[in-house]
Amino acid sequence: xxxxxxxxxxxxxxxxxxxxxxxxxxxxxxxxxxxxxxxxxxxxxxxxxxxxxxxxxxxxxxxxxxxxxxxxxxxxxxxxxxxxxx
Numbered sequence: 064x065x066x067x068x069x070x071x072x073x074x075x076x077x078x079x080x081x082x083x084x085x086x087x088x089x090x091x092x093x094x095x096x097x098x099x100x101x102x103x104x105x106x107x108x109x110x111x112x113x114x115x116x117x118x119x120x121x122x123x124x125x126x127x128x129x130x131x132x133x134x135x136x137x138x139x140x141x142x143x144x145x146x147x148x149x
Contacts, residue, residue: 067136071099074143077119080109090136096121097130099140113142120145 071086078084091098100121104114113119121128122141134140 069099069134069136070139071103072139072141074141076144077113077142080112082109090134090138094134095130096123096128096132096134096140099134100130100142118145119143 067089068087069090071088073081073084088099088102100113100119104111119142121130121132122143123132123134124139125141128140
């Protein structure tokens, strides 16, 4: 990873459905979890589910994050499906 990138990781069914476990993306000044989700969902197809009816859970640097949480170069952002009981 370079100093200008952030690492995005996908877990559980997201990893399977998106057919990747991680991406290196350029960090954008002022970027938040929400803008990162929008950027990824804009890829269309299977990626659109990241902003669909079933929200994803997000952690930044292994701490649970909200849509407004800022992300910056060097961060690790992890997306995973919500935990459901049953």
